[in-house]
Amino acid sequence: MEGKRKRKLSVAIITFNEEKNIGDCIRSVLSFADEIIVLDSFSTDKTKEIATSFPTVRFYEAPFPGHVEQKNKAISFCQNEWIFSLDADERANEALQKSILAFLEADEIGCDGYKIARLTFHLGRWIRHSGWYPQRRFRLFKKTNACWVGENPHDFIELSPGSRGKVMKGDILHYSFLDFSHQINTINQFSSIVAYTRYAKGERFSVFKTITKPMGKFLEIYLFKFGFLDGIPGLWIALASSFSTYLKYAKLYELDRLQLERPSNVRKDYGKK
Structure with a gap:
């Protein structure tokens, strides 16, 4: 062969x-x-x-x-x-x-x-x-x-x-998640990385986006991308995706308004060449 x-x-x-x-x-x-x-x-x-x-x-x-x-x-x-x-x-x-x-x-x-x-x-x-x-x-x-x-x-x-x-x-x-708790931990970590990356590129906190983006994400996943066909897991995924979107903006608030250096779960070597 x-x-x-x-x-x-x-x-x-x-x-x-x-x-x-x-x-x-x-x-x-x-x-x-x-x-x-x-x-x-x-x-x-x-x-x-x-x-x-x-x-x-x-x-x-x-x-x-x-x-x-x-x-x-x-x-x-x-x-x-x-x-x-x-x-x-x-x-x-x-x-x-x-x-x-x-x-x-x-x-x-x-x-x-x-x-x-x-x-x-x-x-x-x-x-x-x-x-x-x-x-x-x-x-x-x-x-x-x-x-x-x-x-x-x-x-x-x-x-x-x-x-x-x-x-x-x-x-x-x-095989991305061991269970739902693992997914939530990953969402927490990844949303920190996204917020940290976006803030470094100049994006700042927005109340309007913090309110509207999570709602839009739920509708996108559960309805428009047929998440309801995945049963209860599909509902959990849509809710978790909405929560993830909210966390990105909540963490942008910390970086922007509270002058946080970085989210506490972002590794200190992140961003170093």
Whole structure:
């Protein structure tokens, strides 16, 4: 099978205290990865020990300046032209593994990147609405034709102007939250990062947005993106998304009006190169 491949593939993963996820994440890409880059921001658990137990892993450590910056740094360590980027709490499902193997063996590609759907497991079920699926984004791409962009921590791959993209069959399976408490903790952390990032770019607190944006977000998720079809989890997701939106503006208030240096749950090395 290996002799039939026409190209090599690097897999890039960033980590911080991911001992519960990193092993399954790596195992899901072993069938097609020629090298696996794990860029860690000094984990204090067994992430390094687990990751380095796989022969195809090259393990690096660096301070965490932000999601976009860290993922682009991970890309810089990749030696192959084509890269598959994955988070530690994600897996390539069987259909996606087959699609990537077929891509590696194909004579002609005709594109510079592939969009892949992501399917999230939350509150005991796969979430297929609420704006969470298929949520296709570029994840498989040419190193010289793409980079991570976006507002931290909501990053995405953008292809260079003139580059061509296609959709690849299969799903990235996303095990983002252990339970609802974990989701709330993540919302608290991510809303702090968004507020901190926006304030640094010049955005200031707005009473009007604090009132209207959370209500609009609930309606968007639950009604317009059919969150009600996800049952009770869909309702929880819509409410949590609304709460997350409120928190971003509440934390902007602290930064703007109370002159807080940074939210207390934003790491001190965040933003440092």
